[in-house]
Amino acid sequence: MSLSGAGSDAGELTFPPLLSGVAVHGPEDPFEKACALAALGCDAGTVVYNLSANNVAAAIVFAPEVGREDAMAMLPLCGVGLQNALGALAPPEVAVHLAWDGGIRVNGADCGRFRVAAADSQSDDAPDWLVVGWTIPLMMTLDPGENPGITALYEEGCADVDAGQLVESWARHALVWINRWTEAGNRPLHAEWLGLVPDVGEDIRILGRSGTFVGTDDRFGMLLREGTKTNVIALSALLGDTP
Numbered sequence: 001m002s003l004s005g006a007g008s009d010a011g012e013l014t015f016p017p018l019l020s021g022v023a024v025h026g027p028e029d030p031f032e033k034a035c036a037l038a039a040l041g042c043d044a045g046t047v048v049y050n051l052s053a054n055n056v057a058a059a060i061v062f063a064p065e066v067g068r069e070d071a072m073a074m075l076p077l078c079g080v081g082l083q084n085a086l087g088a089l090a091p092p093e094v095a096v097h098l099a100w101d102g103g104i105r106v107n108g109a110d111c112g113r114f115r116v117a118a119a120d121s122q123s124d125d126a127p128d129w130l131v132v133g134w135t136i137p138l139m140m141t142l143d144p145g146e147n148p149g150i151t152a153l154y155e156e157g158c159a160d161v162d163a164g165q166l167v168e169s170w171a172r173h174a175l176v177w178i179n180r181w182t183e184a185g186n187r188p189l190h191a192e193w194l195g196l197v198p199d200v201g202e203d204i205r206i207l208g209r210s211g212t213f214v215g216t217d218d219r220f221g222m223l224l225r226e227g228t229k230t231n232v233i234a235l236s237a238l239l240g241d242t243p
Contacts (some may be wrong), residue, residue: 012051013164016172019045021058026052031133034059034116038129048133049167054141055112056163058155058170059133064126068118069219072235073186074192075102075116076220078132081174083196088169090158098196100213100222101206101238104136105198106158109151110138118239138163159219172191186218193220 013021020043024033030048037046044063050056060078064071079098086096086106097105102114114134119129137152153161181189194200194216204213204224211226222233 013168015047015168016175019047019171019175022046022048024048024050030057031047031059031115031117031131034061034131034133037061038131040054040117044129045169047171049162051167054139054152055135056138056166057133058088058167059115059131060171062130062132063128064130067126068120068124068239069234069236071118072116073181073189073220074130075114075235075238077169077177077181078134078174078208079104079114080189080193080196081177082134082170084173084177085166085169086158086161088163088173089166090153090156094156094158096196097198098193099152099199100131100197100216104134106151106153106156109144109149109156111151111153111156116238130198136166143179186220190216190218207233209233 001158012023012055016020022033023029028050030050034046037048038061042061044061047058051060062071062074076098082104083096083098087096095107099105102116103110104112104114112135114132116130116132118130129162139154140152142150147199177189180205197216199213200215202213203211206224207223209224209226211224214223214230216222217232220235224231224233
């Protein structure tokens, strides 16, 4: 997975070598901005972020050197990086889990999610670019009494977590995992990630299908038991249309 590290506007935050930052503000979505920059040929390793009063969001651009399905490892990799970052910054009693479909759960409640897009979501070849992004709400804008399954970071005892430090820490941890993945492949990442995935062994409905989530294969695909058959839902099924 190529990260060239050429310079760009670093904004207010500091990133490790091979990564560079682009700040966006107001309603601008860093995921959509990262996809647009990637389509224009920006450098791999560009991190686009938005620090607002109620949310923190960030996205990173990759230039895959492997086929689409192997490149999708960047989604769980970025998820593990975020869990590691929150583990370092949040109180120790805060539990962070990563739903297979990109959902982020804090202390058992939905707290933001990941998205992923690629230059060509249909081809099995290495895409020209792949973007992974996430959004986490900092403060609740909905009545928590009417939405018990949804939370925000500050509601879960994380009021001292600085949004900018979270993005910086995520970038550092993600880079560590990129290096480890490059050297050792999927196995260490899969072992770390699977321990964070909830609902394994549970009956679920996902992507219009219902069954029992019995685990994942070595390429992070969901093993879904539907009746008497166990089918694989490839992680690439989560690729969204390019914004």
